[in-house]
Amino acid sequence: MKVNPFRLRGGLAPLLIATVLLALFPLIGVPQNWLLYLFLFFIYLALANMWNWLAGYCGLISLCQPAFIGIGGYTLALMTWVGLPIWQGLIAGAIIAALFAVIISIPVFRLSGIYFAVGTLIVPELLRLFFLNWRPVGGLLYGKGAGYAVKGATTIPATDIYWLTLIICIGSVLMMRFILRSNLGLGLAAIRDNASSAASSGINVFKLKFYSFVGSAAITGLAGAAFYIQQGFIEPTSAFNVRWTMVLMLATVIGGVRLEEGPAVGAIIVVFLHFLLARYGGVSLLIQGVILVFIMLIAPQGIMGSVRRALSHRTPHLRRQPARTRG
Amino acid sequence: MPEEPLLKVSDINVFYGGLQALWEISLTVNTGEIVAIIGANGAGKSTLLNTIAGVIHPARGSIEFEGRRINTLEPFHIVSRGVCLVPEAGRTFPNMTVRENLNIGSYNSQARGKKMQNLELVYEHLPVLKERQNQLAKTLSGGERQMLAIGRGLMSDPKLMLFDELSLGLSPIIINELYRVLREIRARGITVILVEQNVRRSLKEADRAYILECGRVVLSGNVAELREEEKVQKAYFGT
Amino acid sequence: MNLLLDLSTPIVMGILLGGLYSLVALGLSLVFGVMKLINVAHGDLVLMSTYLAFSMMTSFGLDPILSLVIGMPVMFVIGFAIQRYLLNRAFKISMEAPLIIAFGISIILQNFYQIVWTPLSRGLTPSYAMLSFSIGGLNVPLVYGLDFAVSLIVMLALREFMKRTYVGQAINAASQDRGAAQLMGINANRVYAFAFAIAMVLAAIAGVFLGLTFPFTPQSGVSFLIIAFGVVVLGGLGSIAGTFIGGLVMGLAQTLGGYFIGTGAQMFVAYLIVFIVLGVRPQGIFGR
Numbered sequence: 001m002k003v004n005p006f007r008l009r010g011g012l013a014p015l016l017i018a019t020v021l022l023a024l025f026p027l028i029g030v031p032q033n034w035l036l037y038l039f040l041f042f043i044y045l046a047l048a049n050m051w052n053w054l055a056g057y058c059g060l061i062s063l064c065q066p067a068f069i070g071i072g073g074y075t076l077a078l079m080t081w082v083g084l085p086i087w088q089g090l091i092a093g094a095i096i097a098a099l100f101a102v103i104i105s106i107p108v109f110r111l112s113g114i115y116f117a118v119g120t121l122i123v124p125e126l127l128r129l130f131f132l133n134w135r136p137v138g139g140l141l142y143g144k145g146a147g148y149a150v151k152g153a154t155t156i157p158a159t160d161i162y163w164l165t166l167i168i169c170i171g172s173v174l175m176m177r178f179i180l181r182s183n184l185g186l187g188l189a190a191i192r193d194n195a196s197s198a199a200s201s202g203i204n205v206f207k208l209k210f211y212s213f214v215g216s217a218a219i220t221g222l223a224g225a226a227f228y229i230q231q232g233f234i235e236p237t238s239a240f241n242v243r244w245t246m247v248l249m250l251a252t253v254i255g256g257v258r259l260e261e262g263p264a265v266g267a268i269i270v271v272f273l274h275f276l277l278a279r280y281g282g283v284s285l286l287i288q289g290v291i292l293v294f295i296m297l298i299a300p301q302g303i304m305g306s307v308r309r310a311l312s313h314r315t316p317h318l319r320r321q322p323a324r325t326r327g
Numbered sequence: 328m329p330e331e332p333l334l335k336v337s338d339i340n341v342f343y344g345g346l347q348a349l350w351e352i353s354l355t356v357n358t359g360e361i362v363a364i365i366g367a368n369g370a371g372k373s374t375l376l377n378t379i380a381g382v383i384h385p386a387r388g389s390i391e392f393e394g395r396r397i398n399t400l401e402p403f404h405i406v407s408r409g410v411c412l413v414p415e416a417g418r419t420f421p422n423m424t425v426r427e428n429l430n431i432g433s434y435n436s437q438a439r440g441k442k443m444q445n446l447e448l449v450y451e452h453l454p455v456l457k458e459r460q461n462q463l464a465k466t467l468s469g470g471e472r473q474m475l476a477i478g479r480g481l482m483s484d485p486k487l488m489l490f491d492e493l494s495l496g497l498s499p500i501i502i503n504e505l506y507r508v509l510r511e512i513r514a515r516g517i518t519v520i521l522v523e524q525n526v527r528r529s530l531k532e533a534d535r536a537y538i539l540e541c542g543r544v545v546l547s548g549n550v551a552e553l554r555e556e557e558k559v560q561k562a563y564f565g566t
Numbered sequence: 567m568n569l570l571l572d573l574s575t576p577i578v579m580g581i582l583l584g585g586l587y588s589l590v591a592l593g594l595s596l597v598f599g600v601m602k603l604i605n606v607a608h609g610d611l612v613l614m615s616t617y618l619a620f621s622m623m624t625s626f627g628l629d630p631i632l633s634l635v636i637g638m639p640v641m642f643v644i645g646f647a648i649q650r651y652l653l654n655r656a657f658k659i660s661m662e663a664p665l666i667i668a669f670g671i672s673i674i675l676q677n678f679y680q681i682v683w684t685p686l687s688r689g690l691t692p693s694y695a696m697l698s699f700s701i702g703g704l705n706v707p708l709v710y711g712l713d714f715a716v717s718l719i720v721m722l723a724l725r726e727f728m729k730r731t732y733v734g735q736a737i738n739a740a741s742q743d744r745g746a747a748q749l750m751g752i753n754a755n756r757v758y759a760f761a762f763a764i765a766m767v768l769a770a771i772a773g774v775f776l777g778l779t780f781p782f783t784p785q786s787g788v789s790f791l792i793i794a795f796g797v798v799v800l801g802g803l804g805s806i807a808g809t810f811i812g813g814l815v816m817g818l819a820q821t822l823g824g825y826f827i828g829t830g831a832q833m834f835v836a837y838l839i840v841f842i843v844l845g846v847r848p849q850g851i852f853g854r
Contacts, residue, residue, distance in 0.1 A: 107845020114604040289674035406751035418746035435751030
């Protein structure tokens with residue numbers, strides 16, 4: 001069995017139990033409101049896991065996620081307009097998002113560090129402008145600008161959507177677990193620590209990052225599409241909005257970057273924040289921003305990071321990225 | 328009447344990269360001396376110089392310059408007290424001209440007023456710098472860059488200059504030049520600490536020396552005495 | 567012949583606009599050169615100056631350009647504080663922390679603007695905003711000409727400042743070798759804070775002139791950032807001249823893109839060019 005420093009102790013049992021419990025919720029009469037928040041939680045967790053994969057384990061601070069979310073959503077919507085069933089649209093969303101990731105990885109991977117971040121920032125903006133002007137099918141409908149309804153979305157029962165997103169969410173958790181225990185995980189840990197020595201020990205840095213980028217894009221697209229099934233319509237400004245990035249970043253950072261359980265804890269908090277601040281629209285994001293800055297300054301290892309550190313002392317793997325070497 | 332030493336290092340323990348690099352090091356340097364610190368690679372010589380210059384702070388012990396403690400000060404502060412480190416390989420600013428490099432040498436408040444004065448001096452001792460004033464530092468040869476580093480250090484109006492591996496990688500001719508400058512610096516009343524792997528040469532120029540091994544001082548004293556010491560003879564001169 | 571005449575308007579406009587764009591990029595370039603940080607909040611900080619000028623105009627009727635007398639020192643202090651108390655700490659935490667914190671600041675600002683000034687599109691419109699002047703027979707808005715003139719002046723002033731003052735030289739030194747700079751008596755932390763503060767002053771000027779030239783919303787910061795980033799990428803780092811050329815290319819990309827494809831596509835073309843250049847030659851056309 002490969003020893004991997006980041007893995008969570010305990011087997012699949014807690015996860016299974018949690019899944020079954022959550023799956024039962026709609027059946028035992030949990031209020032619709034709660035189910036909606038859980039739905040958000042599932043989506044955010046899936047997205048946060050994917051971001052953690054890139055930023056936490058690969059060291060790629062991607063500001064590109066809204067692009068994949070929006071592409072997933074738009075693919076879904078457009079598929080429904082062309083007459084395809086929603087389920088196919090969903091899968092198509094994931095695939096197209098992945099393809100898109102492959103295409104933009106060509107320019108984007110030539111960038112490192114900060115260039116990468118801003119480079120990825122441009123992509124959602126490009127898409128936003130593009131979709132504002134492009135009307136691939138038929139006339140208008142919902143939302144401002146080039147909004148599209150997701151045809152047939154309203155015919156899908158809420159509980160189905162709930163279970164769908166639950167599956168996607170659990171899938172993302174299992175995926176992360178699998179990755180961390182595999183060679184991929186070890187390779188990523190090495191790259192994270194020191195990319196050049198990882199490369200000289202035979203790890204194909206590019207390949208690993210590439211697979212991670214495309215893989216996370218696929219699931220991000222999938223989650224995005226699922227989100228838009230629930231929404232029923234999609235329009236460019238909110239689909240490709242930096243809000244998404246904010247939520248993912250916050251969830252991951254609050255929970256604990258590079259920790260398997262980090263995004264879960266963070267996602268709970270973020271959804272809770274949404275619940276608290278639901279009435280305060282614009283202030284909500286502002287507060288999230290403040291929290292993000294605070295957490296980064298005061299507890300950059302996140303909640304779970306602090307917990308782990310407090311609980312056990314023989315954990316060298318909680319060493320943060322060493323501070324930039326000076327002078 | 329014994330004079331107060333210019334620099335007094337007392338029992339410092341220094342950690343570098345999580346490991347202890349120096350163990351209870353003590354040394355003194357008197358005004359006007361040239362003191363050499365020699366030892367094999369990894370013995371801690373550079374660490375010692377960096378600690379004196381304030382780049383690293385000792386975990387224990389103290390460093391006093393002109394009777395005042397400097398071991399808790401930041402490097403830029405220590406420079407204004409009159410201690411200047413010429414780092415390994417000089418570390419001149421590659422995209423600045425020779426003149427600009429020299430200018431920045433007089434950044435600290437004590438030196439600013441004497442900039443033009445010191446510049447004249449530097450050009451006197453190191454005429455090649457005057458020739459190449461407007462050249463970018465990165466276009467200079469290794470030896471010239473080292474000279475620029477020395478010149479830049481002189482611009483800070485130092486009382487004590489620390490040289491880290493002055494002659495590393497340079498040809499004997501250049502090394503002679505550099506040591507000539509060193510002697511002229513001393514003649515100006517500036518005290519010098521020299522860290523060198525080239526034991527023979529540094530012992531030739533220095534008045535006193537400290538020998539470091541694995542982060543400790545194993546031997547110290549007048550250069551003349553040291554040369555007689557059997558250990559030194561065996562270790563460094565192979566006799 | 568007709569085509570040439572038709573093209574001359576977008577070309578001239580593009581060049582004039584390019585001046586403005588290089589001005590926007592100066593601050594970003596300075597910070598990147600010194601601290602190796604792409605300040606993703608740069609655009610929103612530029613916008614801060616715009617909104618500040620807007621407030622002063624609507625509350626006191628103060629001319630935006632005159633309001634810079636207040637705006638520049640305010641931005642200077644804000645910049646100094648951000649670097650000294652936020653970013654400085656962030657650098658010690660991890661490689662990614664400054665980026666994430668800058669991102670947080672960006673979001674905070676964007677939403678702050680939205681709350682205080684509403685999402686409505688605004689503009690800085692003093693009396694001369696509508697005037698135009700002619701260059702070789704073409705009618706060009708006065709603000710465009712002002713933009714260009716001001717950016718030239720600022721760039722020259724910056725160059726002299728960096729070369730002649732001790733602070734400027736210290737910033738230069740610290741950006742080449744921080745450790746060696748410390749050994750020269752330079753307080754690197756303070757110098758970094760100064761550099762950031764100066765970048766904010768540059769942003770302040772850019773913000774006012776952007777507001778005079780274009781309408782703005784709380785979200786405009788993102789486009790300012792992308793434009794500034796594009797200029798830096800195109801022009802390469804480390805030279806004010808390069809930034810100027812980069813600005814010209816961005817300006818021309820926008821106006822020519824709008825001319826050939828349509829005004830809706832202006833920003834799209836500009837962004838696309840940035841992205842492509844990033845992919846093809848990240849160190850920029852003139853990069854070292």
